[in-house]
Amino acid sequence: MTKKRVLGRGLDDLLAQHDQDLPFLDAYGPSIGDSEGLPSGTGTDPVDQLLEAITRLLQAEGHRDSELITCQAKDVGVHITVQSGGDKLPLVPSDLGAPGLEEGILSNDRSEASVLIVQWGIPARRLLERLCEHWSG
Secondary structure, three states: OOOOOOOOOOHHHHHHHHOOOOHHHHHHOOOOOOEOOEOOOOOOOOHHHHHHHHHHHHHHOOOOOOOOEEEEEOOOOEEEEEEOOOOOOOOOHHHHHOOOEEEEEEOOOOOEEEEEEOOOOHHHHHHHHHHHHHHHO
16 A cells, blocks of 8 residues: 655645744844835835944945045945956946845946945955955955
């Protein structure tokens, strides 16, 4: 006699069945929900907080007063423009389209890029750290 194969249940089914609060999920941050034009789970951060986070990271990396990067506060985020400083920027167009980043433009020769940071997170931090590493190398 052959056993009938049953598919496993998903997380949603288990949560619905057990109706448990999972406080450890708060470590990943609050759930923002749908925001204007952004994927679910993303949102916009206050511009002053974005500018402060960007400034703090650039300062920690030694590039706060660099002519290679300019930061300008906008209504919905912080617009940054970066110069390669000689070698090509270590970027591809998809780097400037990650969640939390908008209006990314990379020049054809990869000597200049600009992007609007609307949310502070791993993609924005990774972008700035890669640029600082590029300039330091």
